[in-house]
Structure formats: C-alpha cells, structure tokens
Amino acid sequence: MNNPSPTAPLNYLNHKTGLWSWMTATDHKRIGLLYLYSITTFFLAAAVLGLLMKIEKVAPGETIMTAQTYNAMFSLHGIIMIFIVVIPGLAAVFGNICLPIMIGAKDVAFPKLNLFSYYVYITGAILGLYSQFANGHSPDAGWTFYVPYSAEVNSNIILALMAAFTLGFASILTGLNFIVTIHRMRAPGMTWFRMPLFPWSLYATAWIQLLATPVVGITLLMVVAERTLHVGFFDPKLGGDPVLYQHLFWIYSHPAVYVMILPAMGVVTEIFPTFSQKPVFGYLPIVFSSLAIALVGYFVWGHHMYTSGMSIESRWFFSFLTFIVAIPSAIKVFNWLSTMYGGSVDLKPPLLYAISFIFLFTIGGFTGLILGAVATDVQVHNTDFVVAHFHYIIFGGMGFGFFAAMHYWYPKIYGRMYNIRWANIAWGFLFTGFNFLYFPMFIMGIQGMPRRYYDYDPQFQMGQTISTIGAVILFIGLIGMISNLVYHVRRGAIAPANPWHGVTLEWQIPSPPPHENFDDIPVITRGPYVFDNPHTK
C-alpha cells in the first residue's frame, strides 16, 4: 500500500501523496480518515483525564490534584468527549468513509463542503483546547454550562462556549451533506427500502443534527451575550430565568444522545448479518424504530430536569414519553438477537464488540428506565448513577459501536488485517475494566453519592476503589486495542476485498477502495442483505 508495485491499481490512499493532498482532500474516505485521526487523538487525551480523575478518587481527600484541577478536568473531559469525540464520532468517521460506498455513490453530495466541515470542526476543537490553556482559569462549569454559575464564574467559559458553538456548525453541515447525499445519490435501483441499515441510521441522525443543533448554538451565544453585554436571559441577577437555560440546553442535548447512539446501532446492524451469514431480521421495524427514536427523542428533554422545579404536569408528560422512547430501542435489541438466531455465527472481533454493545446498551437502557420514572429519578438524579448510566449508553453503546466499526471496516479502509488474537485479548481487558469501572457507580449513586464530587464520604470508599481499579484495566485494554490497529496499518497481512463475506456494496469493491469507489455505478435489483451462497467455512 505504501510502496505499491507498478502494476497494483491505485487506491484512495496512494492516488495522490503528500501532506497537502490530505489537507485539501475532498475524497469522502480521506476526510473520514482525517476525522478518525483527530477524534482518536482527542479521545485518548480525554480518556487520560478520566483516568486521572479516577485515580484522584481512589481514596477520600486530596490524592493527586486539587479541587480546582478536578473540577476543570471533569469539565474538559465532558466537553472533549461529548462535543469533539462522541457527537461527530461515528457519523463523521464511518459515515464519511462508508455511506457513499454503501449507497453506490462516488462521493457525498458536496465534497468541498465536507472538507470545509472538517476545518470548522478542527477550529472548534482547537478553541476548546485553547480555553484550557489561555490566561485565567480553565472552564469548570461542566459540559452542561448551567447558568447562573457559568454566567458568573471567573474562568474561560466564553472560549469553551464558542468552541461548542463552532463544533455545532460542523455537525449541522455534515448532517445537511448526508441528507442530500442519501436523497440524491443512491445508485439506480436502490430504493429507500433497499438501502442498508447503517445509511438509514445516518439518515435519522442527520435530521437531528440539522434541526436540533441550532437550538444549542443560539443558547450558548445567549450565555456569551449574558457574560459580555450583561443581557439578562438566564441569570436572575440580570432578570433572567435559570431554568429556561436548562430547557434550551436539553432541547438539543437530549436528541444529541441519539446523534451519538443511532449510528452505533446502525453499525451493529451491519455486523450481525455478516457474521451470521443470514439476512437482518426485521428490516422495516429497525428502520421505523430509528425514525421513531429520532422523532420522539425530541420530546423527552425534560427528564433531565425533574428536580428543577418545573410544573407537575410537565414532569408527568416527560416521564411518560421517556418510557415510550425506550420501546424502539427494545425492538432493535430483539431484532439483532433474532438476526443471529439460526445463523452460522462466527465470533470474530467485530461481532465480539457488537455483542458487547448489546449487553452494555441493555444495562444502560434498563438503568435509563430508573431515570425515566420520576420517583426513582428524584433519588438518583445528579448522582454517580447518572454518570454510570450514560457511560454504559455512550461508552458502552457508541464507544463499543465505534470499536466494532473499526474492527469491521479496518481491512476495507487499509487493505490490511489486524492481529485477531491480539484484538480479542484487548477486548477482554476493555470489557472487564468497563464493568468494574462503571457498575459500582450505579450502587453508589443509589446510596446517594453525588456526581461532580472531588471529595466523598468514607462510606463510598470501597465502590470508588473498585471503580478506579476498573479504570486502570480499561485503560490497558484501550492501549492494547489501539496499538494493535495502529501497528498493523503498515505491517498487517494483506486483506482480501471481502474478508468477512459481507454482502453490502462496500465489500464488492477492492480494498482499499479506488479514489471514486466504483468504475461503473452498480445497478441495484434487490434488498441489501441477501446471502445467496452463505460462507460457513
């Protein structure tokens, strides 16, 4: 790949070379890789912050850092993970790399806009980092920036808000690009219901990105106006309403959770049929459950605010809808299990991660029901329980979905194969460490351990220590997984075009794919998951 033999056909990685060719790349696959490398870098940085916080909490009192440092760290960890890693995450990386190929297109609808989105993203990400190191204090208001604290505190809140605002723009533009791509660029014969399910999940996601992100953009600008021009929107000292901020913030930030998780659901929906050599079970229910999640997900934001003092009717309303939005997720889980049932199941690393996704997402989902019920939420709201819940959903869901995608499409992207044994061992560490890290937090949360606490009562000592041990194990797994992938980009065995015997379009072209994917645009005559000659060797 790096030294192609004169006869080897050129692919997207080597058809042009040099740094400039990457910086000005409009090829969707190259842009996907730019995102992949940026996101991985930020992810590792924020993961280290997470590990440091856990080490701080191995014992009560000061262990390795002061309260101010801890508070800045959980804020930075949240801001990087949410806005720079998880929200763009799967859509920007694997959406970019795979979407056009899977629908039989040569690129996205607006390749230059796609590159522009990347630069907007990088600008926002750099602003976010700069807010930490510019003069003054690192921002310490958490990733939620609740007013009045964020409107009054003397730290670099404005820079952090502008970072989130800028990142929002990148998200909107990517969403727009994907919607147009899916509407206009599908190969001849690929009707809506012949489209694979990963593109479907990206489609539902893109609408949320396009419609919900502007709300948070404006809200964050309003906080900036509050701090600089002293316009009273949210701060009661200026005549504003602090709970209004929470509404506006969560109107975006709850649907944003579905921006994070829907593409991950799409990824595992591709993996189960391939590794079972069997069609997806319940194609239409999976499509409609994605759309239902995107739609109903707009109307459940109030479940973040049961204790904020909002009216009793709204607590009723938001609780009820929160339970309704759980149903489409449950339907997906049952359909995934039924996809494997009766198949010829090959437990390779992508499937291992996809099955872990089901397990962790199920625990995250069930604990979400405890948060959805008003009475129980009152007890666990703003405790470690919430932190554990959303790490099960976002890290266990989106994160493991991302790892599954990485192990699934890796041979397609690089034309090389990673070491499977090494990948399995790393998975073992990741999965074990994950549960030791987060599960004790459910129990501590129910017992009353609040979140965002630098220090804690000695009654929580045991749970905190187990959690720290889990964090260390998880981190070892993470390093193991990433080094396996990085190491084999250049040294792995050459991978065939279709190592897993998948049937979607990306497996029908060479690995790595040529610059414009298809010499001739394929004509689609049937659904995406037909296994004529199941491969069961």
Place this chain on the structure above:
Amino acid sequence: MTTLFSGASNLAEGVDRAFMFIIIISFIFTIAIVGLIIYILVHFSRKKNKNPQQFSGNVPLEVVWTVIPLILVIIMFYYGWVGFAPMRKVPDNAMQVKAIGRMWSWSFDYGNGKISKDLVVPLERNVKLNLFSEDVNHGLFIPAFRVKEDVIPSYNNYLWFRAITKGKFDIFCTEYCGLAHSGMTAKVIVVDSLEFDKWLSELKSTGDTPEHPGMAIIKANACITCHSLDGTKVIGPSFKDLYGAKRMVVTAQGEKEVEANDDYLRRSITDPNFEVVKGFNKGLMQSYKDVLKAEDIDKIVDYFKTAGGHK
C-alpha cells in the same frame, strides 16, 4: 449510612417500590438476553451450524415484543408517578423551614432569627423546606429520605417529608456550584418531639444583632465560604482573631513572618497571591481589586480591626 431500602422518611416506601419493580423486571430481561446470546453463540456457532437459515422477519413476533415491553414500561411509569406524586402535596400542617444554599454551605432558618447549620427535625412531624439560593444553582439531597430538589436563585422550590427514623443523615449538594461543591454538606438530625422543642428554644437567635457593615460585604462576596469565622481550616486561612496576629507567609522571595495589620489585609484582598499564608495553596483566590470599591475594602479592614475576627 444510607443504603437502599432503609428509607428514613414517609416518602421512601413509594420510591423504593418503584425501584424494586423496575430492577426486578430489568434483571429478568437482562438474564434472558444474556442467556439467549450464550445459547446462540454455542448452538449456532459456525463450527456447529454450517447451514444458516435465511428467514428475515416475523410479524407476530414483532408485535409481541413491542406490546409486552410497552405494557411493562407503562406500569413502570405508573409506579414512578405514584411514588412521586405525594412529594408535591405538602400537608397543610407542615412545619416550615427555610433552607438556604450558598457557595458552599447550607443553613436552615427556623424563623425569629434562629438559624442552624444542620437541619434538626422532630420525628413523625411533617416538615416543609422552602428552598432559597443566595447565588448559583444548588441541589438539596437527603438520600435517606429519598428527596431532592434543586435550589435555584429566583425560584421558590420546595420539598417536604416526614422523618420516620431517629438518627443522623447526610445532606448533599447535587448541582455543581464551584470549587467546594463536594464540601457543601450538612446533616439532618431527627430527634423526638420534646427534644426538638428544647433544641429550638435554646437555639440562639442571630437575626436581631445589627451587623457591622464590613461583615455585610464579607458575606455578600461569599468570603466566608473559604475563610471560616470560627477557626476551622477551609480553603483559605480563617478570619478568627485575625487582626494583629503574626503569621508565616510564602512569597516569591521565600518565607517570612508578617503582622496582619491594615496594609497586610488590604494587600491580601487586592493581591492575594503576593503573600500566601503557609500551609495554603496559591492561585485559588483572585484579586478583588476590581470587584470591591475602595471604601468597601476600608470597611472590611475596619471590621477586622474593631469587631475582632469573630464575635
């Protein structure tokens, strides 16, 4: 110690019932899902099953696994609602206490200037807390009572409970409020009715002594959240018996002893990191030069000089 299913208020039973129902259903489903995954991995492994079946859907099954979870979650919603609804229906005879949150401490105002750092309540009597914030958002959480409500400036939030077990229970702040958020704790102390009446009548009234204007400024700027009045070491050195005291400070040049006189106090307000009292961290306090007016700083210094550190 506050563990699940040992609720100490009248509201705990409803909350715990909702917990039990949701946890049991979730547990059964999780076991079933994990069991099915293991069965699939063993029974349909590629080694054992070379002929994958090619079915791709089943409408009755889809209906079954949509309707059954739907019914279950609606029951969960119901338990959650029934456990919660009483929390918003305060009995008319409830004793009213104003709970005040500030960065980073709680105080409980029983009326007539009687203010306590801990919340002392009588057993088996309805108590309503009117929640008031002096600065940013806080959250008042009593895990053992299963109650929590945000304390938001300009909002008249409230919560109520009837304590059913005697003892000491934790109060935590659950809305991030800055540096010492995790130190913003207090205790609920549940005593029997007679003991409570005695405690309340003996609680010293603080409301009717006129306050030194310097103290008012100290309070308004939340200085006392980091500098205690009673000698306790918090984030910064205590204000107790401050004026005229000799103390070791660390400067850029090294350590030296200084006397806490007018000049020193003024410098500590306008340039707090110039001399830092030994044993405390630099950089945690920023200059109040642009925050306080010059005459306000004079008043604070006068307070230390004339009113002493602490009455």
